[in-house]
Structures are given as structure tokens and as C-alpha cells.
Amino acid sequence: MASNEELQTDPTALTLYKDDIEFKKEIPKDLNIDCSICLAVILDSPSQASCCGQHFCGPCIGKVNACPQCRAVGDKFKVFKDTDFERRVGSLEVYCLMNWDSDDSCDWSGELRHLQRHLDDSCPYVEVPCPNHGCNKSGLLRCDLKEHVKKYCPMRPYKCRHCDFRDTHKFVTEIHYDICPLFPVCCPLNCSKGKTFPRNEIEDHIKRDCPLQPVECTYSWLGCEEKPARRDLNRHCSKQHKYILSDVCKELCHESQKMADGLNANETHLEHYKTEQGRVDEKVSQLEKKVTLLEQQLKTNEKSHNERTRHLEQAVTEMNRELQQKIRALDRERANLQSSCNNVSYSVK
Ligand SMILES: [Zn+2]
Ligand SMILES: [Zn+2]
Ligand SMILES: [Zn+2]
Ligand SMILES: [Zn+2]
Ligand SMILES: [Zn+2]
Ligand SMILES: [Zn+2]
Ligand SMILES: [Zn+2]
Structure with missing residues (x-):
């Protein structure tokens, strides 16, 4: 009875109603499978009341103090788990709830106690949530899940078809494609119908090539x-x-004529300056000659002056010597006179 154990403990277990289930065979007349408290098929710990023998779900009858069927209370109202009833209900042959008698429905059939697990784990026609984070796809059947996750889920991992960027399909196609540098875009001036350029080349195209720019x-x-x-x-x-080129030529001719005129005027000036320069040069050379002459005269003068000075010096030296000799002779004479004078005075005495 492992499946019953599972049904009892599974909080997500379906509440199954008899009218929703298609039984393969008619249910035996003596088998009342509905709980009169919750109205569902009694699959969760089937229990029997001692008073009237009625069956209920374990959790349902556990909450009441009197038999809902015959109103018995106290000692008369006792509840027992009925494993035989559980086995009989659980082994009823049923079709899957997702069987609509068409090719596009589930053809599973089996014992009622396995129905829950079939629906939970393998029924292709049960709605399941998409495992991709952020995907809120509703009405997704288990049989379509694989294809959805692989091909259609907006949150599936996706690589940009033009560069190496990776994110969800939704992000790549809705946000990244608006900024992807390699995304193919048409020229904004629509120069070549249908021709595209990587987004990062468009600026160059407009700047350098676009015929409509x-x-x-x-x-x-x-x-x-x-x-x-x-x-x-x-x-x-x-x-x-x-005619712009001929206009430009005329303009240029005019300009060059003006320049030539200016040049001529300059040449005249130059001629004048040259003459002036010649005159100045001549004067300079005359002056230079004069200076040389003067220098020569100066040298000659200097020489004769030196000569005269030497002569004068020699004369002075000569005169000096003669003077000295005269002085010495006079001194001698004076001395003689002196002694003569002395002799005279001596004799006078
Ligand atoms: Zn119940
Ligand atoms: Zn009762
Ligand atoms: Zn099924
Ligand atoms: Zn999805
Ligand atoms: Zn990209
Ligand atoms: Zn263009
Ligand atoms: Zn123009």
C-alpha cells in the first residue's frame, strides 16, 4: 500500500471526485467510495465508523465528535482504519483524467492509487511550470515542455547571432539587439535597399561612402x-x-599681373639702391685711402720726432758734460783765488 502512504502525506495531492474519474468497470454496488464529509473519493487513510459501518477519509472523520451519517456519539461512535477498503478503492481500474478520447490526449490507464503519481510525474497532458527563471508561461503541457524550453521559452539561454554576447532570448532579442555593435542595420539614408551594415560600421559608411550623404x-x-x-x-x-575654373584662371592671372607689377617696382627700387650703394662704396674706399695716407704721415712724423728728440738728448748730455768741466775749472780757480786771498790777508797782518 505504498501509494496510499504517498497519497496521505502528499500535500499537493489532487482532490479526486468520482464524477471526474472514468472507471474502466462499474464500481461494485457495495462499495461506497465517496466521503460524505468532503465529497471526494476516499483515498486518504480510509476509516470506518463503528456505529453504521460508513467509510470516511481519515482526516475528515478525525475532526468530528458524532457520526455524520447516523448521529451516533460516545462509545457507539468509534473509528477504525480500514485497509481492506483502502485496497479495494485503490485497485479500481481508471483512465487518466487527461483522456478525452482523442489522439491528442493521454491514453494511460491503471489502478486509482497510481493515478496521482502518473499525473505528478509522467502524464504528458498535465500543465507544468517552465523551469526557466522568470518564465511565466501558462497552459504549458508536459509534452510540450522540452520543445518550449529548447526553442520557444523567452527565458532560455541564448547567444547573440552577431556577437558573443549571451543572456536570455528575451534580453538578447529585445534589448541587446538594439545596441549590439555587430547587429545588421540598414543605412539611415536608405542608400542601398536591403543592404545592411554591422551597426558599428554605419558611421564610417555615412562619413566615407554613403552616396546619399x-x-x-x-x-x-x-x-x-x-x-x-x-x-x-x-x-x-x-x-x-x-565656368568656375576659367573664372579662377582669370582671377589668378589678374593676381599674378599685380604681383609682377609689384616686382617691377621693386626692381626699380633695387636699381636705385645699387647706384647709391656704388657711390657709398666709392666714398668709403676714398676715405680708407685717406686714412692710410694719414697713418703713413703719422708714422713718418713720429720717426723724425724721435730722431730730433735723440739729437736733443745728445746735445743736452754734451752741454752737461761741458758745463761740469767748466764748473770744476771755476771751482779750481776759486780755490786758487781763495788761497791767494788768504796769503794776502796773512801778509797784511
Ligand atoms: Zn473526506
Ligand atoms: Zn454512523
Ligand atoms: Zn495521463
Ligand atoms: Zn519558459
Ligand atoms: Zn551582439
Ligand atoms: Zn548609405
Ligand atoms: Zn558647388
Whole structure:
């Protein structure tokens, strides 16, 4: 009676009503399988009342003090577990609750006591929750679960088809695809129908290649402010600026004439300066000659001056010597005179 044990202890056990179950054979007349308290089939610890012999679910009859059938109380109302009744009810042959007599339904049949386990574990037509976190898919049948989890569940693990990013299918397709750098997108200017570019190349495409992108005119530096599409640029230039080159040539000729005029004027100035320069150079060389001459004169002068000085010095030296000789002669004369004087005075005395 293992299955009964399971039914008793399983809190998620189905409450089965006789009218919902399709029995393979008619239920024996003497077997009343309905509990008159909860109205379900008596599968949970079937018990019998001693008063009237009526059967009830164990938990149902355990809550009352009088027999719900015959109103007996006290000693007359005793309850016993009935394992024979349990065996007879549990072994009734039934079809699965999910049998609708069609190909698209469960063809299981077996003893009533195995029905719960069949529904819990294996019936393909029972609704089951999706095991993927965050998936709230309702009405999912067990037979569809595998395919749902693998192919359709929005919360199934999923790798971006364009890069290596991984998350749930929902996140990748609803959020990541809006920012994935490799996601294929069309040119926002719709230049090539159906052609796509990886998102991270679109900017380059517009900047460098897109034939519909407005670009600056080749002659913008000459004042054209129009922005033709890149593919129309040549046509724009050859049409709008047919004469622009000859205009530019004229302008350039004019400019170069002006420059040549300026150059000529400069040359005249230069000529003038050259003449002036010649005159200045001549004057400088004249002056240089004069200076050289003066220098030579100065040297000659210096030489004769030195010569004269030497002569003068020699004369002075000569005169000096003569003077010394004269002084010495005079000194001698004086001395002679002195002694003569002394002699005179001596003789006078
Ligand atoms: Zn009951
Ligand atoms: Zn009773
Ligand atoms: Zn089934
Ligand atoms: Zn799911
Ligand atoms: Zn990606
Ligand atoms: Zn484009
Ligand atoms: Zn232009």
C-alpha cells in the first residue's frame, strides 16, 4: 500500500471526485467510495465508523465528535482504519483524467492509487511550470515542455547571432539587439535597399561612402554653400561650376599681373639702391685711402720726432758734460783765488 502512504502525506495531492474519474468497470454496488464529509473519493487513510459501518477519509472523520451519517456519539461512535477498503478503492481500474478520447490526449490507464503519481510525474497532458527563471508561461503541457524550453521559452539561454554576447532570448532579442555593435542595420539614408551594415560600421559608411550623404561642394573654398549628395557631387560641379575654373584662371592671372607689377617696382627700387650703394662704396674706399695716407704721415712724423728728440738728448748730455768741466775749472780757480786771498790777508797782518 505504498501509494496510499504517498497519497496521505502528499500535500499537493489532487482532490479526486468520482464524477471526474472514468472507471474502466462499474464500481461494485457495495462499495461506497465517496466521503460524505468532503465529497471526494476516499483515498486518504480510509476509516470506518463503528456505529453504521460508513467509510470516511481519515482526516475528515478525525475532526468530528458524532457520526455524520447516523448521529451516533460516545462509545457507539468509534473509528477504525480500514485497509481492506483502502485496497479495494485503490485497485479500481481508471483512465487518466487527461483522456478525452482523442489522439491528442493521454491514453494511460491503471489502478486509482497510481493515478496521482502518473499525473505528478509522467502524464504528458498535465500543465507544468517552465523551469526557466522568470518564465511565466501558462497552459504549458508536459509534452510540450522540452520543445518550449529548447526553442520557444523567452527565458532560455541564448547567444547573440552577431556577437558573443549571451543572456536570455528575451534580453538578447529585445534589448541587446538594439545596441549590439555587430547587429545588421540598414543605412539611415536608405542608400542601398536591403543592404545592411554591422551597426558599428554605419558611421564610417555615412562619413566615407554613403552616396546619399550630403557633402561639401569641391568649390566650397570659393564660396559655394550647396551640399549635394555624394553621388551628385561631380554632376553639381560640372553643371554649377562649368565656368568656375576659367573664372579662377582669370582671377589668378589678374593676381599674378599685380604681383609682377609689384616686382617691377621693386626692381626699380633695387636699381636705385645699387647706384647709391656704388657711390657709398666709392666714398668709403676714398676715405680708407685717406686714412692710410694719414697713418703713413703719422708714422713718418713720429720717426723724425724721435730722431730730433735723440739729437736733443745728445746735445743736452754734451752741454752737461761741458758745463761740469767748466764748473770744476771755476771751482779750481776759486780755490786758487781763495788761497791767494788768504796769503794776502796773512801778509797784511
Ligand atoms: Zn473526506
Ligand atoms: Zn454512523
Ligand atoms: Zn495521463
Ligand atoms: Zn519558459
Ligand atoms: Zn551582439
Ligand atoms: Zn548609405
Ligand atoms: Zn558647388
